[in-house]
Amino acid sequence: MRKLKGWKEIPIGAMIVEPGSSVEFEVSSWRTFKPVFDKKKCTKCGMCWIFCPEGAINLNKDGTYDVNLSFCKGCGICQRACAVKAITMVKEG
Amino acid sequence: MKRVGLSGNYAVAYAAKMADVDLIAAYPITPQTPIVEKLSEFVANGELEAEYINVESEHSALSACVGASLTGARVFTATSSQGLAYMHEVLFMASGLRTPIVMANVNRALSTPLNIWNDHSDAMAERDSGWIQLWVTSAQEAFDATLEAFKIAEEVLLPVMVNLDGFILSHTYEPVVLPDESLVREFVPPKPMLNRVSPKFAYSIGVVGPPEIYYEMKYQVVDAIENSRHKIKEIDKEFGNKFGREYKFVNEYMMEDADYALVTMGALTGTAKVVVNALRKEGEKVGVVSIRCFRPFPKEDLVALLEGVKGVGVMDRAVMPGGPSNPLFADIATALYGSSRRPLLQNFVAGLGGRDVSVEEFKAMFGLVKDVVREGRPRSCIYVGLRE
Ligand code: SF4
Ligand code: SF4
Numbered sequence: 001m002r003k004l005k006g007w008k009e010i011p012i013g014a015m016i017v018e019p020g021s022s023v024e025f026e027v028s029s030w031r032t033f034k035p036v037f038d039k040k041k042c043t044k045c046g047m048c049w050i051f052c053p054e055g056a057i058n059l060n061k062d063g064t065y066d067v068n069l070s071f072c073k074g075c076g077i078c079q080r081a082c083a084v085k086a087i088t089m090v091k092e093g
Numbered sequence: 094m095k096r097v098g099l100s101g102n103y104a105v106a107y108a109a110k111m112a113d114v115d116l117i118a119a120y121p122i123t124p125q126t127p128i129v130e131k132l133s134e135f136v137a138n139g140e141l142e143a144e145y146i147n148v149e150s151e152h153s154a155l156s157a158c159v160g161a162s163l164t165g166a167r168v169f170t171a172t173s174s175q176g177l178a179y180m181h182e183v184l185f186m187a188s189g190l191r192t193p194i195v196m197a198n199v200n201r202a203l204s205t206p207l208n209i210w211n212d213h214s215d216a217m218a219e220r221d222s223g224w225i226q227l228w229v230t231s232a233q234e235a236f237d238a239t240l241e242a243f244k245i246a247e248e249v250l251l252p253v254m255v256n257l258d259g260f261i262l263s264h265t266y267e268p269v270v271l272p273d274e275s276l277v278r279e280f281v282p283p284k285p286m287l288n289r290v291s292p293k294f295a296y297s298i299g300v301v302g303p304p305e306i307y308y309e310m311k312y313q314v315v316d317a318i319e320n321s322r323h324k325i326k327e328i329d330k331e332f333g334n335k336f337g338r339e340y341k342f343v344n345e346y347m348m349e350d351a352d353y354a355l356v357t358m359g360a361l362t363g364t365a366k367v368v369v370n371a372l373r374k375e376g377e378k379v380g381v382v383s384i385r386c387f388r389p390f391p392k393e394d395l396v397a398l399l400e401g402v403k404g405v406g407v408m409d410r411a412v413m414p415g416g417p418s419n420p421l422f423a424d425i426a427t428a429l430y431g432s433s434r435r436p437l438l439q440n441f442v443a444g445l446g447g448r449d450v451s452v453e454e455f456k457a458m459f460g461l462v463k464d465v466v467r468e469g470r471p472r473s474c475i476y477v478g479l480r481e
Binding site: 004005006007010011012013014015016017019025027 | 189190191192250295296297298299300302303305306309310312313316317
């Protein structure tokens with residue numbers, strides 16, 4: 001997450017000159033629950049990765065999956081998608 | 094250079110033609126129509142090489158201008174009243190996208206009741222849209238301001254609205270000096286725009302600005318219009334050197350020793366000056382101040398002119414229903430708030446929906462300003478010529 005730019009540094013005319021600028025923004029501040037992955041239960045089926053509407057789930061080297069909490073909205077869809085109940089929605093502290 | 098008889102509308106059309114616009118997108122509306130009629134004629138007979146887009150509404154007209162402007166084209170549109178209101182949301186986009194669009198707005202009252210005549214309610218309703226607003230008082234000024242508008246818009250990257258009073262200016266023929274086209278080209282040369290859509294430069298426009306970024310982007314427009322003041326003055330000076338006429342932000346008449354003044358905007362300034370001449374003959378120390386550049390608001394110029402004057406009447410030609418005063422008065426009162434030598438201010442509303450404001454009524458306003466100073470406090474807004 002990069003530091004947010006001041007008004008003097010932003011290109012004028014609401015132009016976005018670099019692609020992928022949305023990664024600069026933390027878009028998860030309204031989350032109340034976060035998914036917690038149990039690697040031992042995970043069958044590496046990839047359903048959570050397919051269903052996550054935010055693209056917030058990333059593939060680990062070992063074939064299991066994890067969440068990037070900067071983008072996860074806490075919707076719980078991944079939990080529903082997981083057939084072996086490897087994902088638990090835990091209330092944010 | 095030649096001197097010709099032109100209506101205010103035609104003067105604007107000639108200016109847009111001489112500025113060699115690349116694209117015109119407009120929808121006809123009274124009393125603006127002759128501007129775009131004339132321009133379509135210029136395009137049709139080959140005098141002007143430009144794209145003329147017939148659109149189905151003002152919303153589309155301005156949208157087409159925004160798109161074209163983003164490609165680096167010099168664009169022009171014209172409208173009035175309901176047409177301007179219909180452009181409302183696109184006006185804010187044009188300033189936010191920093192498109193240097195020039196528009197003539199031929200001032201006309203807003204419905205209801207439907208009225209095609211002149212007042213300032215259309216432009217006042219778009220006061221906060223981030224457009225520079227110039228106001229003219231003659232056909233010559235309409236021509237000159239339109240030319241200046243192209244240069245201002247392209248230098249500060251903000252859209253500019255040139256306001257001229259419907260019928261009083263738009264349809265009245267006056268002598269207008271048209272400069273040589275070569276001189277005009279020198280003044281507004283073809284200019285590559287900053288935000289140009291091109292295959293070489295990929296970027297996204299019309300993007301979402303979440304709470305983390307909207308504020309900063311909006312402030313850029315605030316800063317641009319605030320800082321456009323010196324650029325506008327510079328361009329006006331350059332215009333003066335080239336064409337022999339200079340306008341300033343605020344025009345003053347008989348203000349050197351004035352005790353009482355009236356602030357106006359637009360064509361009725363002429364009547365106010367006639368009345369000042371008459372009152373001066375009777376020994377009254379009166380003057381007129383007319384605002385030419387309404388956005389950015391000429392705070393400093395006005396303070397310099399009005400400080401030390403005993404009483405100042407502000408004539409609004411639009412109302413702000415339920416507000417503490419009317420729009421022009423509110424701005425002037427705000428500009429003078431910090432001054433310890435501020436005059437007593439009295440708000441007037443006059444000439445709504447094309448109602449004539451007579452010489453007698455102007456005299457009465459000056460008289461009322463004097464009364465108010467004698468009484469030591471302003472009265473609530475006086476609606477001149479309103480029947481009870
Ligand atoms: S909770 Fe929703 S947003 Fe977060 S990882 Fe699961 S599916 Fe994606
Ligand atoms: S859906 Fe469940 S089992 Fe399948 S990859 Fe995701 S966490 Fe593992």
